[in-house]
Amino acid sequence: MEDSLEDLLEQHGGDCGDEDQPSAPEAKFRSSRMNIQRSSVCSRAYFVVVMVFFHVYILNVIGLLLYVHYNNGPGELVSEDGAPSASISDRGAALPHPDPAASDLHVEDYSQSVGLPRIEGIRVGHVQQVSLLPDRTHEMRTMSLKPLLFEIPGFLSEEECRVVVQLAQLKGLMESQTTTPSKEQEESNQPLLSLSTDEVFSLLDLNQDGLLQHEEIVSHSRSQDGTWLNPDNLRQILTGLEACPTGTLTLEDFRLVYDVSQRPGQQQSAKSRSQFKQRNKNTWLYQGPGSHHVLQSLRNRLISLTRLPSTLVGLSEPLQVIRYENGDFSNAHHDSSPPQSETTCTHTRMAGNKSALTEVSCRYLTMLFYLSSVEEGGETTFPVADNRTYEEQALVQDGVDLTDTKETCGRGNIRMKPSVGTALLWYNHLSDGRGWMGELDEYSLHGECPVRRGVKWTANSWVNVDPDHQQQARYQRLVAKRQQAKSGMEEHYQPLSHSDLHQDL
Ligand code: OGA
Ligand code: CA
Ligand code: FE2
Secondary structure, eight states, X not given: OHHHHHHHHHHHTTOOOSOOOOSSGGGHHHHHHHHHHHHHHHHHHHHHHHHHHHHHHHHHHHHHHHHHHHHHOSSOOBOTTSSBSOOGXXXXXXXXXXXXXXXXXXXXXXXXXXXXXXXXXXXXXOEEEEEEETTEEEEEEEEETTTTEEEETTSSOHHHHHHHHHHHHHHTOOOOSSSOOOHHHHHHTOSOOOOOHHHXXXXXXXXXXXXXXXXXXXXXXXXXXTTSSOHHHHHHHHHHHHHSTTSEEOHHHHHHHOOXXXXXXXXXXXXXXXXXXXXXXXXXXXXXXTSOHHHHXXXXXXXXXXXXXXXXXXXXXXXXXXXXXXXXXXEEEOSSOOOOTTEEESTTGGGOSOTTSEEEOOEEEXXXXXXXXXXXXXXXXXXXXXXXXXXXXXXXXXXXETTOHHHHXXXXXXXXXXXXXXXXXXXXXXXXXXXXXXXXXXXXXEEEOOXXXXXXXXXXXXXXXXXXXXXXXXXXXXHXXXXXXXXXXXXXXXXXXXXXXXXGO
16 A cells, blocks of 8 residues: 555656556556555545535635625625615614613624624626615616715605705705796796694704704894795794793794794795895705604615614714706715824714814715706716726826816716716725724715706715714714703703704704
């Protein structure tokens, strides 16, 4: 056995191949003996090799599963056919609900317990069916992998777009005096939204603390958007407020003093509209409890699609509505910021002692809703999407700066034409590999081409996440504590987060 193995190694260098032919007839016997030995040696070696491969394969599979698990957070997101496994109705059970009030939540475990899921892009052009509403499904198309960018046509109905535009107009984003509204626009503004008492309360409650403060009513009376509260309404509300010992109105108090029948009617609104002044090109709409049901539904759809914890989404910026007119554009930019030790996130600033640091926006993802179609121009451009590499120097090509959207809009790798009701979703950050938010995705650079004809209305929904998950956890606990405190003593005026954002009225 030992001899023959040596022979074998000598003659064939340990190769198990069978192509050797003994050249001389006297070698025949030796050769056949050797073949017997060789086949047994070969099968053992073969077995060892197969076993090694098998183990390496198993280890690879386990590694891959662990990688997928930690990248997607707890709970796999996409069912076999690529459709999300949870519809809006079963979200409550499926979502990992962080309970910021729970004092036993260890901050170290935060990213483990509340991972940030990411939708899988699969490949450019891949279409997945997503279930966002009980009565229909939507198609979501992967537009690029760097950044991970999706398009969802019909995310909003045209009617819903109209409602959001009107709510923004009511809140302070007015028709421009300089442009005469086209007939189509005039029609699209009709009829004026019929707002319930609760919705009027929500629009007036600028800091969204569930109470109407004197300043909020007074600031409204000073604003130009008096089309949905006439002087009588305002006087009644102020009188009611002054009569309240607490100096604030709860929703119940408000119901008693606000007379819906006195709200200005449609015939007046046409006249008032002609007096609209453009005060701002953008405004913020709160989407939480008490807000218009379309705004709440939009937020629920976002939660359903992204599978992000509803608490996290609920503590994010309000919906930003922007109006672009002829010639308006914006240069290419990132919506979020790279995690750096010398900066702190604006949204969690109240939970930190980092007041000396520069505040930056921390936005894990962007959902952009097109609330109108644009006749010409106004595309959203992603100049470097899916480039092989990202280098800042490469942004200047032949002396042309790709971030200068006005000049180079046509050269972007991806250009999305605004189409009413379509939503875009992209991730501004990569994963940190442990289920939390990591580096800024440089490829998420985007800009807006100049509007050439028509008016462009968009809304941005940003989900704020602090790359420092301990800071995010502290912030959530702090908000929960303040909410508890507030429900304990309603009379105290405690502005919640984002109150500053509502001061544009
Ligand atoms: C933004 C933005 C794109 C668009 O508001 O930050 O990039 O096409 N918008 O409106
Ligand atoms: Ca208030
Ligand atoms: Fe942007």
